[in-house]
Amino acid sequence: MTDPAGPAGALARIVFRRPEEADHRRLVDRVDHWFGGRSTRPLLGRFWLMHFASTSLVGETLDPRSADPRSRRIVAFLVGFASPDRAGEAVIHLAAVAPEWRRRGFGTAMHDRWLAEMEERGARRAIVVVPPDERVAVLFYRSLGFEPEIAGTRPLWGVPAFADYEGDGGDRAILTRPLGPP
Numbered sequence: 001m002t003d004p005a006g007p008a009g010a011l012a013r014i015v016f017r018r019p020e021e022a023d024h025r026r027l028v029d030r031v032d033h034w035f036g037g038r039s040t041r042p043l044l045g046r047f048w049l050m051h052f053a054s055t056s057l058v059g060e061t062l063d064p065r066s067a068d069p070r071s072r073r074i075v076a077f078l079v080g081f082a083s084p085d086r087a088g089e090a091v092i093h094l095a096a097v098a099p100e101w102r103r104r105g106f107g108t109a110m111h112d113r114w115l116a117e118m119e120e121r122g123a124r125r126a127i128v129v130v131p132p133d134e135r136v137a138v139l140f141y142r143s144l145g146f147e148p149e150i151a152g153t154r155p156l157w158g159v160p161a162f163a164d165y166e167g168d169g170g171d172r173a174i175l176t177r178p179l180g181p182p
């Protein structure tokens with residue numbers, strides 16, 4: 001049978017767990033690279049792994065470079081939370097898949113799992129805020145059924161977005177997806 005994970009076969013299988021504080025160094029050392037050189041490290045303070053671990057995920061695969069066949073390496077993470085002020089809102093703060101492991105469905109599998117968990121906890125809407133020029137992020141979230149908010153936006157980089165949302169030059173698109181029963 002063809003392995004749906006691709007030519008790397010069993011190595012490409014991803015396993016999810018909760019992040020731990022001890023993962024912080026490994027994640028911050030990679031996060032700028034995983035975000036295409038954008039300075040993202042300041043957005044991944046250690047406190048996220050201390051106070052939001054139960055609403056976050058890391059994904060691991062077997063490490064093909066290790067001599068230990070059971071050794072795993074982190075190839076994806078999603079840091080999110082249940083909004084304390086906006087009841088029923090599940091917020092994705094940061095999510096990424098290691099560049100060499102992309103387009104294998106890892107991002108989708110991680111988000112599907114997280115969305116199901118958040119729905120189980122009572123969330124009725126998921127939200128993520130992305131720069132409109134992050135074409136891949138926009139396409140990815142749209143592939144998951146997220147839609148951009150329209151009211152008050154204008155087209156920026158072909159996406160309905162809020163100009164200067166995060167301050168001067170910080171344009172953002174707000175993408176949401178309903179959760180739970182209609």
Ligand SMILES: CC(C)(COP(=O)(O)OP(=O)(O)OC[C@H]1O[C@@H](n2cnc3c(N)ncnc32)[C@H](O)[C@@H]1OP(=O)(O)O)[C@@H](O)C(=O)NCCC(=O)NCCS
Nearest residue numbers: 094095096097102103104105106107108136137139140143
């Ligand atoms: C966005 C990201 C998490 C997607 O991870 P991934 O594991 O490659 O995603 P998947 O393989 O599950 O892709 C699902 C779908 O998203 C869309 N997509 C993903 N990458 C794409 C790309 N480079 N170009 C066009 N569409 C893309 C496709 O519709 C894809 O389905 P397909 O492969 O059947 O065509 C990954 O590209 C990433 O980490 N990017 C940098 C960080 C980032 O932008 N994070 C999101 C904002 S916080």
